[in-house]
Amino acid sequence: MSETVDRKPNFWSYLRKRYEARRTIHRRVPWKGFAFSAVNAIAIAFFVFDRPLGLAAKDLAPPLISIAGDVTDVGRLAWILAGLSTIFATGYLVRRRLWKVRRRFRMVYFGQMTAYVALSVLFTSIAANLLKDAIGRARPLLYDQEGIFSFAPFNMDFLHQSFPSGHSANIGALFVALALLFPRFRLGFIGIGLWLGATRIIIGVHYPSDVVAGLALGAWFAFATSVLFARFGLVFSIDRDGGWPTPRLSRLL
Numbered sequence: 001m002s003e004t005v006d007r008k009p010n011f012w013s014y015l016r017k018r019y020e021a022r023r024t025i026h027r028r029v030p031w032k033g034f035a036f037s038a039v040n041a042i043a044i045a046f047f048v049f050d051r052p053l054g055l056a057a058k059d060l061a062p063p064l065i066s067i068a069g070d071v072t073d074v075g076r077l078a079w080i081l082a083g084l085s086t087i088f089a090t091g092y093l094v095r096r097r098l099w100k101v102r103r104r105f106r107m108v109y110f111g112q113m114t115a116y117v118a119l120s121v122l123f124t125s126i127a128a129n130l131l132k133d134a135i136g137r138a139r140p141l142l143y144d145q146e147g148i149f150s151f152a153p154f155n156m157d158f159l160h161q162s163f164p165s166g167h168s169a170n171i172g173a174l175f176v177a178l179a180l181l182f183p184r185f186r187l188g189f190i191g192i193g194l195w196l197g198a199t200r201i202i203i204g205v206h207y208p209s210d211v212v213a214g215l216a217l218g219a220w221f222a223f224a225t226s227v228l229f230a231r232f233g234l235v236f237s238i239d240r241d242g243g244w245p246t247p248r249l250s251r252l253l
Contacts, residue, residue, distance in 0.1 A: 029224050038216035045209035050148045054140045057204045068199035075167030075196060077125045080174055081118060088114040109248070112235045113181060116225060120173045124221040128169035128214060137163035140204050148207060164213035165206045168197040172218025180226050181235070181247050 073079060088111060138150035139162040152160045175193030179186040197215050200206040206214075226245040230236035236245035 029227050031220075031224075034216075034220060034223075038213070038220070041216065042209050042213050045212045046148070046207075050207040050209050053201060053208050054143055054148065054204075057140065057201055060202060065203055068202035071196065072167060072199035072203060075169075075171040075174075075200075077121065077166075077170055080121050080170055084114050084118045084121075088118075109235070112229075116181075116229050116235050117174065117177045120177045120222040120225045121170050121218075123225065124169045124173040124218045125166065127221065128164055128166045128217055131164055131217075132161040132166060135163050136160040137210070140207055162206055163210045164217055165197070165200050165210040166214065167200055168206070168211045168214025169218040170214075171196045172215035173222045174218070176219040176222035177226070180222065180245065183247070 133156060134153055136152040136155045137160065138146045138152070139159050142150065142159055150160075155161075171193050175189045175196075179189040182189070193215065197211045200211050200214075201208055223245075226236050227238075230238045230245040235248060237248050238245055
């Protein structure tokens with residue numbers, strides 16, 4: 001019992017030391033530019049694309065709608081966390097069988113990566129669900145009755161939880177986190193994320209602006225969480241010039 005009590009302060013002290021050691025290279029998260037870009041993209045989608053694309057989704061080919069319906073649940077929080085938990089558990093079991101220090105160190109890094117992705121998605125999901133309940137925008141399913149300007153704040157009804165898209169937010173967080181972790185495949189991850197976000201429009205449960213807002217929200221949390229991890233020297237590092245967080249993976253391979 002005493003050993004458990006002793007370890008907790010040491011762990012937090014260890015994190016505090018790592019944080020203080022990097023204080024001189026901490027950078028501010030550039031939220032103003034990101035917010036300006038996101039708000040404009042959402043506004044353009046809202047006023048230009050929501051009405052025509054919301055209507056066009058009803059006339060899409062049934063096979064396309066069927067395929068979109070099959071893959072859209074990749075954005076479910078439960079699916080993402082279940083997959084990450086499986087990956088983390090597998091990594092932990094493998095780590096216990098490794099005896100070389102370098103290999104064990106790689107597995108610790110692997111666990112930190114998994115935690116980073118999980119926290120990015122979890123933070124995003126909480127924010128997205130709070131926003132969609134507070135805003136209460138009607139879904140395209142109610143377009144004929146209420147149009148695109150219908151809002152019922154704190155209605156807490158599925159049909160009034162359109163903005164932002166929760167699935168798209170989770171997808172944005174997941175694939176931007178992967179893009180930050182594996183820069184060589186960044187364009188591929190971003191492309192997959194955009195297509196998965198589009199499935200929410202194709203199956204008729206979200207407007208384009210809902211999806212843009214969700215993707216932007218997820219991307220923001222993935223980036224901000226990477227900056228937070230970098231401040232503790234976990235997963236990411238930041239050079240003294242205050243550059244973007246870069247994965248430390250290349251140093252360990």
